Amino acid sequence: QVQLVESGGGSVQTGASLTLSCAASGRSVRTYRMGWFRQAPGKEREFVAASNWRGGVAYTGAYADAVKGRFTISRHNAENTVYLEMNDLKPEDTAVYYCAEDLRGGSDYSSGAEYDYWGQGTQVTVSS
Numbered sequence: 001q002v003q004l005v006e007s008g009g010g011s012v013q014t015g016a017s018l019t020l021s022c023a024a025s026g027r028s029v030r031t032y033r034m035g036w037f038r039q040a041p042g043k044e045r046e047f048v049a050a051s052n053w054r055g056g057v058a059y060t061g062a063y064a065d066a067v068k069g070r071f072t073i074s075r076h077n078a079e080n081t082v083y084l085e086m087n088d089l090k091p092e093d094t095a096v097y098y099c100a101e102d103l104r105g106g107s108d109y110s111s112g113a114e115y116d117y118w119g120q121g122t123q124v125t126v127s128s
Contacts, residue, residue, distance in 0.1 A: 002116075003025045004099050004101060004117055005023045005025075007122055008020040010125070011125040011126075012127075014128050018124060020083065021081055024082070032105035033114075033115075034082045034099065035047070035100045035109060036049045037100060038095035039095055039096050039098070040092075040096075046064065047064050047110035047112075050062050050110070072087075094126050096123050097121060100115035100118045101116060102116060103117075
């Protein structure tokens with residue numbers, strides 16, 4: 001059973017940076033893709049970033065338009081941890097951020113339905 005635990009959230013001001021971490025335990029060797037999603041109050045969960053991994057190699061990440069150029073997804077293989085580096089944060093980035101793991105390699109990396117395991121989420125609040 002895979003368990004994902006996010007950390008690194010917090011309250012910051014506009015323009016600040018945060019790096020979220022997603023530590024995985026019980027990881028399956030069949031991990032195909034890791035993703036980050038977020039959900040703001042009163043809104044549906046939305047895709048943020050994803051990256052495929054095969055044989056321990058991370059492929060170029062994919063990003064939502066709203067975060068492209070500001071956020072970067074990466075992975076530390078030895079620590080079994082996925083990161084989301086967030087720069088130039090804006091109030092509209094305020095949300096609970098979730099990491100997710102896809103074991104099956106679905107065709108739509110931006111759809112939450114493609115992911116098999118989810119973390120509990122970490123809150124990010126950006127004030128103006």
